Amino acid sequence: MYSFEVERPTSVADAAAALGKDEAQALGGGQTLIPTLKQRLASPSVLVSLAGIADIKGVSVDGGTVTIGGGTTHGVVAAEAGAYPALAALAGNIGDPAVRNRGTIGGSLANNDPSACYPSAALASGATIVTNSREIAADDYFQGLFETALEEGEIVISVKFPIPEAASYQKFEQPASRFALVGVYVAKFADGVRVAVTGASEGGVYRWSEAEAALSGNFSADALDGLTVSGDDMISDLHGSGDYRAHLVKVMTKRAVAAAS
């Protein structure tokens, strides 16, 4: 690793000020960033740890919305987001227990790994990403592989998830990394169904609009029978070809619908 200092502010304002400095970078749980630093793929001069900021931690429920602080670990979401069971289940299945005790939702959404789990939950739920300067709709937030609407130094303070009538996340695990080879999140709301796919597309997490249309008319796995998914723009690597991933998209969507209904 290159050398850097670690700062540990206790308020969002102090963290934002620290991140305003040259070559400063936020440190969430470090479960993605520390491996990246070890590979010398990042060279910040200051890491601003967000772990000491009590205001951005925890789960709260207000009417039909679950709000998760940006610094909340996957383990805490799994244990405390019971008001939104599909979301709690997703968090409880990220990586392994030690990863879940450190990794945070803010870090996962800021990183936007094309195989990560949380982006699909945020997109399918129509969540709102709240930062220290604005609110961003999930539909505008995810902008491709490792790309988001976040500006330099912007901090994910919380994520507001509307609770659907029914939902399920189905992950086909890449057995070595435990990330999603393909993961599909289906959320059924009174006004329609949203389907988000992770792990599959070269463009990162996306909504499968044909499936949404079919399921909004008839929320059953059979409603997807007539749809085809092309492998053309799918990730192709040693873990699976594009065509294989395309096949999995439909299979996992059906499983999610079956589990949600």
Place this chain on the structure above:
Amino acid sequence: MTEVTMVVNGKSVTKSVKGNTLMTEFLRDELRLTGTHVGCDTSQCGACVIHVNGEAVKGCTMFAAEASGAEVKTIESMENPDGSLGVIQQAFQDHHGLQCGFCTPGMVMSASALLKDNPKPSEAEIRDYLEGNICRCTGYHNIVKAIMAASGQDVSNIAAE
């Protein structure tokens, strides 16, 4: 350099560390607590699992500076006060839960974190919990058996696979 103070295995320590000093480096190189192993150094194998404020974490994927103010426990804290093996360690020995022993510190620390939350885990729950702990030797079976035995469960009917 930053000054860090933390309680490690019940003793308060204060040291000056670099920002990029990992917990594994701090424990092994600064404190000479070499029971915490480094297998992969890439968050995959779990040989480095320690407890920070009671939670299992990978020591290779946390900076010492982040643990300032925390209570840290390592495998060295698992023995009984008289120096004999603790319950989980003894069960690993009794049930042949280790061969080369490289993964064992992490296995024992993960097992201890599991048993704190779930005092009588099922075989499936143990296997699920150990997802991030890799063993190249045992095939896991005797590790699972040792953890069930350590939690006071009857293992006489668990067949060796």
